[in-house]
Amino acid sequence: MxxxxxxxxxxxxxxxxxxxxxxxxxxxxxxxxxxxxxxxxxxxxTARGARERSDVARTGKKFGRQKGGGTARHGDRRAPVFIGGGKAHGPRVRDFxxxxxxxxxxxxxxxxxxxxxxxxxxxxxxxxxxxxxxxxxxxxxxxxxxxxxxxxxxxxxxxxxxxxxxxxxxxxxxxxxxxxxxxxxxxxxxxxxxxxxxxxxxxxxxxx
CATH class of the missing domain: 3.40.1370.10 (Ribosomal protein L4/L1)
Structure with a gap:
C-alpha cells in the first residue's frame, strides 16, 4: 500500500x-x-480486601451470659459492633x-x-x-x-x-x-x- x-x-x-x-x-x-x-x-x-468477622484474631469466647447481664446478647468479640472486630460486608479482593x-x-x-x-x-x-x-x-x-x-x-x-x-x-x-x-x-x-x-x-x- x-x-x-x-x-x-x-x-x-x-x-x-x-x-x-x-x-x-x-x-x-x-x-x-x-x-x-x-x-x-x-x-x-485490585481492591484491598477488608478483614471480616472470620479473619480477625480475637477470642471466640462468648462475651457474656445470654440473659440477665443487662447488655446485648453478643456472641464474641469478633462482632462488627466492637472496636477491632471484623468489617461487616467489607470489600473483597477481586482480580482484574x-x-x-x-x-x-x-x-x-x-x-x-x-x-x-x-x-x-x-x-x-x-x-x-x-x-x-x-x-x-x-x-x-x-x-x-x-x-x-x-x-x-x-x-x-x-x-x-x-x-x-x-x-x-x-x-x-x-x-x-x-x-x-x-x-x-x-x-x-x-x-x-x-x-x-x-x-x-x-x-x-x-x-x-
Missing part, C-alpha cells in the same frame, strides 16, 4: 510503501473488541488481570492500524519539527493538514521535543512513542498520524 508522505506545512515529501501485513488487513470487530476489553480491564486496580494471547494482541494492533488506513484517517508525516516549539505555529499547520478534533500522533523511539512542547496546550492532540502504540488509543482518536520513524518501528515490531 502506497501512501503520500507530508510535511507539517502540508507540502509533499514523497511516498512510502506500507506493509500489507501490518496496514492492509481486513479489520474484525471481535478481535478489536477482545483487545480493547483486555486493555481496559488491565487498567483496573485477565490474560490475552500475545498473537491476538499483535493481531488487534495490526487491525487497528489497518482500519485507520482503510477509512482514510491515516496521515504519514516526514518529521515533527516545529519552529521554536511554538504552539501558534503548530495550530496553523494542523489546520492545513486537517487533523480533525482528536488526533493521535505516534513518533519513533523518542518523542520530538519541539512538537511535544508545541502540542502540550492543544486539546485533542496526543503524542506517543512507537512502543506505546495500542489499539484503544488508536481507535479512540479520529485521525492517526505516523512519522516515517514510527512506520519503520511498527513494521519491525508487527511484521514478524
Amino acid at each position: 502506497k501512501v503520500q508522505v507530508q510535511n507539517l506545512d502540508a507540502s509533499g515529501a514523497g511516498d512510502i510503501e506500507l506493509a500489507d501485513a501490518v496496514f492492509g488487513l481486513e479489520p474484525r470487530a471481535d478481535i478489536l473488541h477482545r483487545v480493547v476489553t483486555w486493555q481496559l480491564e488491565k487498567r483496573r486496580g 488481570n485477565p490474560s490475552l494471547n500475545k498473537k491476538i494482541r499483535a493481531l488487534g494492533l495490526r487491525m487497528a492500524l489497518s482500519a485507520k488506513a482503510k477509512d482514510g484517517s491515516l496521515i504519514v508525516l516526514d518529521a515533527l519539527d516545529v519552529a521554536e516549539g511554538k504552539t501558534k505555529t503548530l495550530v496553523t499547520q494542523l489546520a492545513q493538514l486537517g487533523f480533525g478534533k482528536k488526533a493521535l500522533v505516534i513518533d519513533g523511539d523518542a518523542l520530538n521535543v519541539s512538537f511535544a512542547l508545541a502540542s502540550g496546550n492543544i486539546g485533542g492532540v496526543n503524542l506517543l512513542p512507537a512502543m506505546g502504540a495500542n489499539v484503544y488509543d488508536i481507535l479512540k482518536h479520529d485521525t492517526l498520524v505516523l512519522t516515517r520513524a514510527a512506520v519503520e518501528k511498527l513494521e519491525a515490531r508487527l511484521n514478524g
Whole structure:
C-alpha cells in the first residue's frame, strides 16, 4: 500500500510503501473488541480486601451470659459492633488481570492500524519539527493538514521535543512513542498520524 508522505506545512515529501501485513488487513470487530476489553480491564486496580468477622484474631469466647447481664446478647468479640472486630460486608479482593494471547494482541494492533488506513484517517508525516516549539505555529499547520478534533500522533523511539512542547496546550492532540502504540488509543482518536520513524518501528515490531 502506497501512501503520500507530508510535511507539517502540508507540502509533499514523497511516498512510502506500507506493509500489507501490518496496514492492509481486513479489520474484525471481535478481535478489536477482545483487545480493547483486555486493555481496559488491565487498567483496573485490585481492591484491598477488608478483614471480616472470620479473619480477625480475637477470642471466640462468648462475651457474656445470654440473659440477665443487662447488655446485648453478643456472641464474641469478633462482632462488627466492637472496636477491632471484623468489617461487616467489607470489600473483597477481586482480580482484574485477565490474560490475552500475545498473537491476538499483535493481531488487534495490526487491525487497528489497518482500519485507520482503510477509512482514510491515516496521515504519514516526514518529521515533527516545529519552529521554536511554538504552539501558534503548530495550530496553523494542523489546520492545513486537517487533523480533525482528536488526533493521535505516534513518533519513533523518542518523542520530538519541539512538537511535544508545541502540542502540550492543544486539546485533542496526543503524542506517543512507537512502543506505546495500542489499539484503544488508536481507535479512540479520529485521525492517526505516523512519522516515517514510527512506520519503520511498527513494521519491525508487527511484521514478524
